[in-house]
Amino acid sequence: MYLGIDLGTSGVKLLLLDEQQQVLATADAAVPQHRPQPTWSEQHPADWMAAVESAVAQLRAQAPAAWRQLRGIGLSGQMHGAVVLDAQGQVLRPAILWNDGRASAECAALEQIEPAARQITGNLAMPGFTAPKLLWLRTHEPAVFAQIRRVLLPKDWLRLQLTGDAVSDLSDASGTLWLDVGARAWSQAMLQACGLNLSHMPALAEGSAPTGVLRADIARRWGLATGVPAGMQKGVVLAAGAGDNAASAVGVGARIAGQGLVSLGTSGVVFRVTDAFAPATGRAVHAFAHALPQRWHQMSVMLSAASAFGWVTRLTGQRDEARLSAAVAAMAQARQAQAPLFLPYLSGERTPHNDAAASGVFMGLRAEHEATDLAYAVMEGVCFGLMDGLNAMRLTDTGGAPATGHAAQAGNAVHASRAGAAPAMALALVGGGARSNPWAQLLASGLGCALQRPQGAHAAAALGAARLAAMACGGDEAQWCQSLPADASFVPQAAQQALLAERYARFVALYPALQSQFGKYPVNTA
Numbered sequence: 001m002y003l004g005i006d007l008g009t010s011g012v013k014l015l016l017l018d019e020q021q022q023v024l025a026t027a028d029a030a031v032p033q034h035r036p037q038p039t040w041s042e043q044h045p046a047d048w049m050a051a052v053e054s055a056v057a058q059l060r061a062q063a064p065a066a067w068r069q070l071r072g073i074g075l076s077g078q079m080h081g082a083v084v085l086d087a088q089g090q091v092l093r094p095a096i097l098w099n100d101g102r103a104s105a106e107c108a109a110l111e112q113i114e115p116a117a118r119q120i121t122g123n124l125a126m127p128g129f130t131a132p133k134l135l136w137l138r139t140h141e142p143a144v145f146a147q148i149r150r151v152l153l154p155k156d157w158l159r160l161q162l163t164g165d166a167v168s169d170l171s172d173a174s175g176t177l178w179l180d181v182g183a184r185a186w187s188q189a190m191l192q193a194c195g196l197n198l199s200h201m202p203a204l205a206e207g208s209a210p211t212g213v214l215r216a217d218i219a220r221r222w223g224l225a226t227g228v229p230a231g232m233q234k235g236v237v238l239a240a241g242a243g244d245n246a247a248s249a250v251g252v253g254a255r256i257a258g259q260g261l262v263s264l265g266t267s268g269v270v271f272r273v274t275d276a277f278a279p280a281t282g283r284a285v286h287a288f289a290h291a292l293p294q295r296w297h298q299m300s301v302m303l304s305a306a307s308a309f310g311w312v313t314r315l316t317g318q319r320d321e322a323r324l325s326a327a328v329a330a331m332a333q334a335r336q337a338q339a340p341l342f343l344p345y346l347s348g349e350r351t352p353h354n355d356a357a358a359s360g361v362f363m364g365l366r367a368e369h370e371a372t373d374l375a376y377a378v379m380e381g382v383c384f385g386l387m388d389g390l391n392a393m394r395l396t397d398t399g400g401a402p403a404t405g406h407a408a409q410a411g412n413a414v415h416a417s418r419a420g421a422a423p424a425m426a427l428a429l430v431g432g433g434a435r436s437n438p439w440a441q442l443l444a445s446g447l448g449c450a451l452q453r454p455q456g457a458h459a460a461a462a463l464g465a466a467r468l469a470a471m472a473c474g475g476d477e478a479q480w481c482q483s484l485p486a487d488a489s490f491v492p493q494a495a496q497q498a499l500l501a502e503r504y505a506r507f508v509a510l511y512p513a514l515q516s517q518f519g520k521y522p523v524n525t526a
Helices: 045-062 104-113 117-121 130-140 142-147 154-163 170-176 188-193 216-221 244-252 306-315 321-329 333-337 371-396 405-416 437-447 457-472 494-517
Strands: 002-007 011-017 023-030 072-077 083-085 150-152 167-169 203-205 210-213 237-239 260-264 268-274 286-289 296-302 341-343 361-363 427-430 451-454 486-490
Touching: 002 045, 002 154, 002 244, 002 457, 011 045, 011 457, 023 045, 023 457, 045 154, 072 154, 072 244, 072 457, 083 154, 104 117, 104 130, 117 188, 130 142, 130 170, 150 154, 154 167, 154 210, 154 237, 167 170, 170 203, 170 244, 170 286, 237 457, 244 260, 244 268, 244 296, 244 427, 244 457, 260 437, 268 371, 296 371, 306 321, 306 371, 321 371, 321 437, 333 371, 333 494, 341 371, 341 494, 361 494, 371 437, 371 494, 427 437, 427 457, 437 451, 437 486, 437 494, 451 457
Parallel strands: 002 072, 072 237, 167 203, 260 427, 427 451
Antiparallel strands: 002 011, 011 023, 083 150, 210 237, 260 268, 268 296, 286 296, 341 361, 451 486
């Protein structure tokens, strides 16, 4: 039996997998998020461990016999978060999360301190990454910074609690801006630029490698003290694991170049595997190590995706996201054509704008618009944001110089209309938002490619973590990293594509037209 632990932004998801790769049980537990100031986003690491304990209790109750046969644990987690520890391993302050925007100024400073930053890391310095957060702490909380002896990513702090070992995997470490991603090793130059050194960093391991065993006291508390199978003399093994998107890729079987996924989670992602390090910083595309040895991946990221639909549901006084999604599905195309446009930048944006100050906008609101019109606009706006991301990745394939600003937006619109630009392979569709059929269909038409929603798509990251645990216990990658059966498939629809093309051309014109206004309005901190 193998356990996948996925530490997300809104909570943890645990999944128990057997030797035949059948999911035996899942459990969830919420984690509160705190926004003490505008653009800030924090969580208390102790809440992560409490949520894991709660979810473990649920799994033990659901599948007690299987639970006692647990052999391995894999970890998946929200990326980029900064957990800072003192010499005694105690947390010095709340963790600063991936969707925190306070470190914008530090991004420019970091690239000035180390001019080769983009070449080393394969990424632009963005506020969500870990390194700028440490520069912010050095400037604004110097007393805290002076006490830092270890910096860990969220899932790796969980590992420290479970095993006593400070280790990270290469996919998650890629999102710190301290990793030489091509060499798959810490960069001393990038660490020095932040006033840190190798002693502050955890050890590194490939995602499918074993990194320690579950502490004996936790094993006893979890009812595993007498349940370790014969031959497992060292106890329950922990795999290095992965950042959440790389874990999802393992979960859906994306392990060779060209395979990939679209994730509709709190954030939105387009992910594709590459067999070489392929940076594309001019389009704000991420280039990270994959969770599997000697593979990398490209990834476009938007900061508000499925979370934006939850927001519009609350905004319009609706109680049920599924019911609102069904109302969108019933809309006539003529009504969709009259809906407002929506810029989905509720938490700023990464690909392709790299703009923490960008904000959400409804353009074209009229008195006759209702909740369903706004809900459609949000679904469509997220679709357009993911189209921006995929187009940014497509343009990196042309070999030409990357475009920026207005030229980049025009390039998006032009490239979106080119025949034959769709990905060669169908993409898997995962994340909580993947449950919505109308949203999935919208994405297939907008992205111009087939989407396959795997069975259990909402738990792909936890499944990937469990699969990595099986590999860490000696399982074969080809056996354990297979594609999942499709729950549903979605293909582009010509009439819908025509509507989206016209509206997308207007969408891409909005950001450059409004860019100078972002950041000028006061933020409600109540």
